[in-house]
Amino acid sequence: MDWRSVTFDWNRARAFLVTAEEGSLSAAARALKLTQPTLGRQVEALEAELGVALFERTGRGLRLTAAGHALLDHARLMGDGARALSLAAWGQTEALEGEVAISASDADASYLLPPILARLHAAEPGIRIEVVVSNDLSDLSRREADIAVRNVRPTASDLIARKLRDATARLYAAPAYLERIGRPDRPEGFADADFIEIDGRGSLRSLLAAQGFALGEANFPYRCRNFAVMWEMVRRGMGIGILDDRIGDPDPAVERAAPFFAPVAFPVWLVTHRDIARSRRLRVVFDALVEGLGA
Structure with missing residues (x-):
């Protein structure tokens, strides 16, 4: 059979694929x-x-x-092909109008991106930005975002990345809170202090233990996996938190809680898909983020 004579509706195949992956019509819809x-x-x-x-x-x-199972892999191949076609077509556009989706953590999206995006909008008002707030890695191949700000180097061969800088995170607290606990200048002075844990693995507690802080569960009355919310708790004097010093140092509502604490270093990468990197619109946004986040 000549494949050119075959008519096929991709929307129907996509409906089947997403319904199979989601498990119900309501979730797929x-x-x-x-x-x-x-x-x-x-x-x-x-x-x-x-x-x-x-x-x-x-x-x-x-x-x-049984027939659905037999055809599902073929539908997935079609889905991969459709995404690849979309990415390749996206990468051919030279227009400086349209949408670009940027994935970033809640902290970066809340405190670092807004001034960069405001400058970008003033320079290129035809570009519309969607900010995808996620502390997980967005799947750029599936177009969950066009550009991602990450703290790990990507390994996928279809992604390109640029390391912007080595960031550092420090401990911060509201001045009134530090006055209340006596502004200790060594780890043992924080024995009765409150800290705000950042995840369910006890990461902050481990970081502090490595630097001589002998703390127990009572020192962590709060746990918050959203850094923007955690930061507001710190600013309100509820305890001590850790955050990128590019966010913490300029904030007049807080100050460094333990100047002797060795800052925690982490990389900042800017990542995009190789195919859409050829888009002029994406390059403009990418360059704006390089300038703003890497300065």
């Missing part, structure tokens, strides 16, 4: 931003077109049939 009846009609149309049942309807949702 949310992911694709479609109504559930519209998505259901697309799946049914594909079943009619192929002449096979792809799903079994159960009381708890949908289950792939």
Whole structure:
């Protein structure tokens, strides 16, 4: 058969693929931003077109049939191809108008990106920016974002990256809180201080223990995995937290809590997909971030 004579609706295949991955029509409809009846009609149309049942309807949702399982890998290959085509086409545009999505941690998105994006908008008002706030690594190949600010070097061969700087994080607290605990100048002086843990692994406690702080669970009355919220707690005098000194040092509501504490170094990388790096619009945004975050 000549493949050029075959007609195929990618929207129907995408409806099948996302429904299979999400496990229900309702979840797939949310992911694709479609109504559930519209998505259901697309799946049914594909079943009619192929002449096979792809799903079994159960009381708890949908289950792939044997035919559905057999065709799922082919649908995934089509999805990968569609994403690759979209990325390659995105990379050919020279227009300085349109959207660019930037993925960044809550701390960077809250405190470092706004002035950079304001300058970018003043220079290129046709570029619209979506800020994707996530402390996890966004999947650039799946277009969860176009550019990502990361603290780890990417390993995927289809990504390109530029190291911007080695950042440092320090301990901070509100001046009134430091007055209340007597402004200690050595680790043992913090025996009764409150700290705000940053994750469920006890990372801050481990960092402090490595520098001679003998602290127990009572020293960590709060745990907050959102750095922007943690920072507001610090500013309100609820305890001591750790953050990038490019955010902490300029903030008049806080000061360094332990000047003797050796800062924790971490890298800052700017990452994008190799195909869309050829886009003029993306290059302008990428360069603005290099200048603003790397200065």
